């Protein structure tokens with residue numbers, strides 16, 4: 142059965158390979174690839190940004206139903222897994238500051254919508270990987286909200302919160318942190334400390350110094366005053382939360398409230414005007430209120446009046462004050478820490494719903510020593526915990542891939558903890574290869590990385606990729622050179638590992654990220670499906686490159702063009718999926734065209750050999766001139782797929798500029 146299908150596919154691919162580029166005539170019989178159950182062997186994943194992939198309800202924000210409606214596209218692209226950007230509620234548009242790991246972001250749909258996406262994806266042999274952020278939460282996180290209220294709450298210990306961080310670190314109280322870094326510690330009491338409970342407020346405007354006195358109260362709570370002749374309000378910041386006070390004496394106003402505010406309070410003499418002169422707050426630097434003590438009010442640059450519990454504490458957040466780091470304690474006891482148990486329980490929920498795996502964010506930062514043994518050990522605890530849940534309903538192990546943004550040598554130890562890790566060096570090498578037009582060292586470099594991984598884990602899975610949501614786009618790095626972009630796709634689909642395609646990469650999207658003089662949003666551009674006007678731009682605050690989001694670059698346009706980058710992705714993902722040697726093979730050097738043959742330095746050549754012994758020869762000429770290769774030791778009669786200009790004459794293959802070909806051996 143499998144063999145017959147393979148022969149048919151091979152014939153189809155041979156036909157495609159013979160097709161000429163720039164041929165959009167009706168004679169172009171090429172069809173969008175399709176797959177039957179079990180045919181996608183290539184382990185190709187797609188990194189998808191929920192907020193900007195596809196919008197189903199017209200609110201401009203991508204959503205679960207939008208993704209579900211585009212599964213046919215991802216299936217045709219040969220994708221067998223999707224890595225979703227964080228799906229949880231968050232303050233930011235990108236979602237890496239999670240408020241609640243046990244919920245889905247209502248902007249994206251309901252939990253039922255999420256489950257429906259899982260089921261629909263599985264029906265097409267597409268797995269769903271959730272992005273899980275273990276290093277930190279968001280400042281709006283439900284656990285952090287409880288932690289801020291002090292040691293009385295168990296969540297206090299799930300974060301690094303301290304009145305004296307440097308002393309506590311020196312005393313070994315925070316084993317995850319090797320040293321005190323003042324830039325990572327943020328005031329708990331600035332901007333995000335609130336209060337919930339019954340409070341009595343008294344505003345005294347009778348003297349030269351106007352004051353606010355707040356006391357905790359056992360008295361009955363009052364409704365806001367409805368007497369519109371009294372113009373004195375408490376402002377707690379949310380719509381409709383201007384609370385009119387009662388006049389209890391000359392220039393004295395009071396009210397007792399069941400108070401709830403995530404940040405604090407201001408005093409206002411108008412509920413419609415926002416001008417200075419109608420707003421009283423606290424002087425800068427003296428804005429933490431103590432219960433029972435009158436706070437002198439200031440109308441000059443009035444600062445939010447904050448509630449000081451726990452007062453003067455600081456919390457640690459390596460990525461900034463909006464992302465508090467989680468505290469799992471010493472790695473030897475991490476799996477029994479409250480934070481670990483709590484976040485693991487949320488993962489159990491998603492595994493139970495049918496999620497197939499996780500992409501783990503920023504794992505080198507969990508324990509502050511990036512090159513120490515703690516992070517791999519911690520990740521093994523996490524993997525084993527999730528796998529235990531997964532194996533209750535599956536006969537195979539759960540998939541998990543770590544983001545370890547370091548060179549291959551530094552990534553290798555992380556295979557002690559996880560079966561897969563992203564290989565950032567893949568793109569580092571490939572962009573050099575393509576821009577320097579020097580291919581002869583590529584296979585040697587890649588094989589050397591795999592040797593490092595295999596020393597740690599025999600079945601290590603390098604997750605190969607071009608760029609991701611944090612990097613300047615491949616098209617920008619490659620000068621928007623279509624031939625180079627097509628070859629980047631061909632390299633990605635012919636190398637050992639499990640490749641990821643990043644949303645928009647298949648369409649040639651460009652953009653510089655924030656670290657490169659651009660903006661992060663500009664490398665997270667929405668997919669233009671058919672009309673730019675329907676792209677999910679709503680969550681990007683207008684930071685969208687209008688020259689990129691056009692009808693001309695749309696999926697529909699590129700599907701129809703035989704010379705498009707998308708067409709190249711369709712062809713090379715199909716080739717990978719249909720050829721066991723490409724799909725799961727190991728790389729080995731070519732006997733003639735390798736790092737020792739610098740006379741033909743533009744050629745990258747290697748074999749891929751599957752565990753069943755089947756073999757493919759991969760050839761890429763990254764040069765700007767045609768090369769003539771003597772391949773007398775190789776079989777050249779079964780061409781699987783090609784790019785650019787390829788011709789065979791006996792044992793000689795002529796490869797044009799920026800041309801690639803694969804021969805089944």
Ligand code: MG
Pocket residue numbers: 196197198199200201202203204248
């Ligand atoms: Mg929507």
